[in-house]
Amino acid sequence: MLSVREAADILGISQKTVYRWIQDGRLPSHRLGGQHFLERSEVNNLVIREGRRPLPDAAVETEGNEDISLLETLARGGIFYRISGTTKKDVLRNALNMIKGVDESVSDPLFQMFVAREELASTGIGDHIAIPHARGSLVGYISQPILSLSFLETPIDYGALDGQPVFALFLLVSPNVRTHLRILARLSFCLHDPEFKQAVLSQASRETILDTLAQTEARLQRDS
DSSP states (O other), X not given: OEEHHHHHXXXXXXXXXXXXXXXXXXXXXXXETTEEEEOHHHHHHHHHHTTOOOOOGGXXXXXXXXXXXXXHHHHHHOEEEEXXXXXXXXXXXXXXXXXXXXXXXXXXXXXXHHHHHHHHSOOEEETTEEOOBOOGXXXXXXXXXXXXXXXXXXXXXXXXXXXXXXXXXXXXXXXXXXXXXXXXXXXXXXXXXXXXXXXXHTTOOHHHHHHHHHHHHHHHHHHO
């Protein structure tokens, strides 16, 4: 999966042109949190149609861009239930405090980054799910990506596009922007899988959620 910038580099065009092609339907994309992600195969197919040679995977890979396991990332952060709070700030603070691997010395700066991101636009993606994540200034706080899933004790108004209250929060903390975008894209794909999404919406056990995610990622790998 590629960001708009990576696709623009491969195609030798501006990011503005990539966005126009997405709007025109020339380049299929997946949208998450206001950002577009594109399948590498779709970009390479377009390169071939344009009469150019597709770039190898290594041409758009950089340090820290190794294959990411969403399962390992979520297991690292943890799955939590009955998180209290009646406002967005309350639940963000309480959910962040639960995450494994986040040192207390950086929890407050991270919280402020989460809040700043929400002030730009809600990360509620619909269907009672939100994916709070910090902006690019998050880089440098941790060495490995961490994803947690917190189920709220009381659903809250999160400003989601569909107007539905949110009770499932995927909090994402990443060591660099490239990894951050890749995890967001992979999580978006997995949440389109009916079995994994149902496991989340039904607030299934930790074991069930992780097992279902493992199966979903395995299918994703086979289909990619």
